[in-house]
Amino acid sequence: MKAACWYGSGDIRVETVPDPQILNPQDAIIKVTLTAICGSDLHIYNGFIPGMERGDILGHEFMGEVVEVGPKVQKLKKGDRVVVPFTISCGKCFFCKAGQWSLCDNTNPNAELLEKLYGSSGGALFGYSHLYGGYAGGQAEYVRVPFADVGPIVIESDLTDEQVLFLSDIFPTGYMAAENCNIKPGDTVAIWGCGPVGQFAIRSAYMLGASRVIAIDTYPDRLRMAHDMGKAETLDYASVSVLEELKDLTGGRGPDACIDAVGLEAHGGFEYAYDRAKQALMLETDRPGVLRRAIMACRKGGTVSIPGVYGGFIDKMPMGAAFAKGLTFKMGQTHMHNYLRPLLDRIESREIDPSFVISHRTTLAEASSHYAMFNSREGCTKVVMRPS
Amino acid sequence: MQVIPWRNKAPNVHPIERAVSVVTGGMLFINGIRNGGFIRMAAGAAILGRGLTGRCHMYRLLGIHTAPSDSTLPYELGVKARAAVTVGHPRHEIYEFWRQFENLPRFMRHLVSVDQTDTTHSHWVAEGPGGHTYEWDAEIINEIPDQLIGWKSLPGSQIASAGSVRFTEAPGDRGTEIRVELQYNPPAGIVGAWASRLFGREPEQEISADLKRLKQFFETGEVATTAGQSNGVTPLCVAAGRTGYNTMPSLDEVLP
Numbered sequence: 001m002k003a004a005c006w007y008g009s010g011d012i013r014v015e016t017v018p019d020p021q022i023l024n025p026q027d028a029i030i031k032v033t034l035t036a037i038c039g040s041d042l043h044i045y046n047g048f049i050p051g052m053e054r055g056d057i058l059g060h061e062f063m064g065e066v067v068e069v070g071p072k073v074q075k076l077k078k079g080d081r082v083v084v085p086f087t088i089s090c091g092k093c094f095f096c097k098a099g100q101w102s103l104c105d106n107t108n109p110n111a112e113l114l115e116k117l118y119g120s121s122g123g124a125l126f127g128y129s130h131l132y133g134g135y136a137g138g139q140a141e142y143v144r145v146p147f148a149d150v151g152p153i154v155i156e157s158d159l160t161d162e163q164v165l166f167l168s169d170i171f172p173t174g175y176m177a178a179e180n181c182n183i184k185p186g187d188t189v190a191i192w193g194c195g196p197v198g199q200f201a202i203r204s205a206y207m208l209g210a211s212r213v214i215a216i217d218t219y220p221d222r223l224r225m226a227h228d229m230g231k232a233e234t235l236d237y238a239s240v241s242v243l244e245e246l247k248d249l250t251g252g253r254g255p256d257a258c259i260d261a262v263g264l265e266a267h268g269g270f271e272y273a274y275d276r277a278k279q280a281l282m283l284e285t286d287r288p289g290v291l292r293r294a295i296m297a298c299r300k301g302g303t304v305s306i307p308g309v310y311g312g313f314i315d316k317m318p319m320g321a322a323f324a325k326g327l328t329f330k331m332g333q334t335h336m337h338n339y340l341r342p343l344l345d346r347i348e349s350r351e352i353d354p355s356f357v358i359s360h361r362t363t364l365a366e367a368s369s370h371y372a373m374f375n376s377r378e379g380c381t382k383v384v385m386r387p388s
Numbered sequence: 389m390q391v392i393p394w395r396n397k398a399p400n401v402h403p404i405e406r407a408v409s410v411v412t413g414g415m416l417f418i419n420g421i422r423n424g425g426f427i428r429m430a431a432g433a434a435i436l437g438r439g440l441t442g443r444c445h446m447y448r449l450l451g452i453h454t455a456p457s458d459s460t461l462p463y464e465l466g467v468k469a470r471a472a473v474t475v476g477h478p479r480h481e482i483y484e485f486w487r488q489f490e491n492l493p494r495f496m497r498h499l500v501s502v503d504q505t506d507t508t509h510s511h512w513v514a515e516g517p518g519g520h521t522y523e524w525d526a527e528i529i530n531e532i533p534d535q536l537i538g539w540k541s542l543p544g545s546q547i548a549s550a551g552s553v554r555f556t557e558a559p560g561d562r563g564t565e566i567r568v569e570l571q572y573n574p575p576a577g578i579v580g581a582w583a584s585r586l587f588g589r590e591p592e593q594e595i596s597a598d599l600k601r602l603k604q605f606f607e608t609g610e611v612a613t614t615a616g617q618s619n620g621v622t623p624l625c626v627a628a629g630r631t632g633y634n635t636m637p638s639l640d641e642v643l644p
Contacts, residue, residue, distance in 0.1 A: 003620065005619060005620025005621075006620075007620065013620070015620045017618045017619060017620055018618035019618070020617065020618060021616065021617075023613055023614070023615070023616055023617065024610045024611075024612075024613065025609070025610055026608070026609070026610055053619070054620070054621055055619040055620030055621030056619055056620070057618075057619055057620065072609065072610075090604075090607065090608040091608075092476070092607045092608050093476060093607050093608075094474075094476060094562060105600075105603065105604075105607070106600075106603065106604040106607055106608050106612060107612050108612065109611075109612040109613050109614060111597070111600055112593045112596050112597040112600065115593075115596070116593065124612065133612070133614065134614045134617075135614055135617070136614070136617050136618065136619060144617065146612070147608070
């Protein structure tokens with residue numbers, strides 16, 4: 001089969017590799033019908049994610065048709081049309097039972113490596129380094145899906161692939177980011193990053209009752225999408241002082257909740273050069289510019305919600321401000337399995353059509369050039385690829 | 389991994405060796421004084437000291453113990469490792485599974501085989517660094533059903549070891565806590581342990597990984613793996629020969 005493989009920073013090639021096989025009795029094999037490049041794939045593309053090996057198959061946003069199931073798979077059947085969540089969860093451990101699916105104890109075969117780095121390991125992810133299990137990803141014609149009865153959600157309606165694909169990651173991720181804000185009627189939510197997760201966070205914040213959503217970015221197409229599709233007020237961080245504007249827009253209070261939908265590769269801010277230099281010297285792994293501003297902007301007693309990915313160490317964290325203002329922090333990989341059914345219901349009831357974020361449609365063969373284009377962010381918000 | 393401290397400094401050198409050390413060390417020391425050779429004086433003093441005290445630091449680092457001892461693994465020798473896991477499964481069934489030592493290689497990656505020769509004795513084969521296999525015979529020295537198994541290796545073993553595994557009920561109905569403690573004298577002693585640590589095979593990590601596989605098996609009925617999965621550097625010709633399921637049986641097969 002054809003698959004998009006990683007060979008090094010900035011080096012992604014579509015190669016012919018052996019087809020995946022059932023390795024465990026609860027596995028299924030999915031024939032991919034549509035897959036996407038995620039913003040977090042760009043962290044891999046840019047070489048910020050440790051634990052990658054030459055030839056690793058990328059991709060954690062995919063859907064398709066079940067073509068084979070292992071002997072212990074009971075619910076999923078050959079021919080089912082499914083969307084697969086990007087986190088792999090066993091459904092049986094303490095964390096899965098508590099609804100903290102992405103913290104699953106049992107799916108990462110390399111848990112001891114992540115344990116050494118972080119103290120303990122969460123669940124495995126598709127196509128996201130060997131620290132997260134080393135499972136081959138879905139930017140391929142076929143993919144092996146472990147615990148097939150736990151993760152994949154069967155799509156029975158006539159919705160198109162493009163309408164349901166983003167249940168695999170970015171819609172639930174944006175939704176959980178908004179849910180983590182503990183939104184009350186009358187609340188204002190500020191969202192840094194108008195990439196796909198930011199776009200879904202905007203929509204979700206309104207769904208959850210926010211009165212105002214203020215979106216921050218600098219790319220005109222993304223700000224336009226946030227404004228036109230998301231009905232958000234927008235701020236271009238390159239032309240205004242975001243902290244001053246937010247203070248003014250909220251009558252001096254500050255936003256009730258702030259979402260960092262950017263993560264470890266933040267741009268902008270007076271300290272950008274400082275962080276970039278420390279990162280280059282390996283004195284700091286992550287550039288937390290957005291996180292710092294979210295903390296500074298947030299109102300007293302407010303919530304900072306972090307769907308953006310962080311991987312290592314950050315510097316000059318304004319902990320004093322966070323403490324003085326009594327902020328709440330909510331973060332982590334999305335507990336996908338909680339959101340699949342409720343969000344599919346919202347799509348089926350035509351409350352939202354997630355395909356609005358797509359800017360580019362292509363085939364898997366063109367993966368390499370589209371990674372580069374998405375990485376430049378110029379005029380590109382979301383790339384979806386058909387395997388053939 | 390914890391290097392066991394040499395607290396009461398029990399002798400580790402055999403009496404005959406000590407006598408030889410006293411004589412040769414003393415001669416070297418006197419020779420050094422006469423000729424003003426400071427290096428000879430220092431070396432002589434060190435060897436003399438080794439003979440008089442019966443304690444040799446080099447032996448300790450290399451895991452050598454020649455002094456007579458009635459225990460397989462003098463408690464000051466070697467390294468100690470420990471790890472723990474909580475498994476969401478009843479204690480009795482996990483204990484029963486573990487007590488059938490033949491089951492252990494199913495989740496302990498470096499064990500090749502375990503054969504129980506009678507109720508308290510067993511023969512173990514493990515694969516060590518560089519693909520060498522090591523064998524030893526073990527005896528259960530302490531056993532409390534559903535709670536504790538303690539063992540030590542018998543004389544003549546290639547690796548002297550002693551250890552225990554304890555099973556306790558986790559609070560709040562969270563299953564069973566398993567704690568493994570292992571003291572062993574690795575090939576080439578503490579030096580060997582440091583070397584293997586440099587190459588990324590820290591014993592604590594290995595035990596922890598083994599325990600995680602046991603947990604996966606009991607909680608989900610399978611052990612997470614990507615072994616045999618393809619990627620962009622797998623030659624296409626390998627695909628045909630790849631194996632199917634990994635070696636764990638199903639839960640119903642192993643539980644009484």
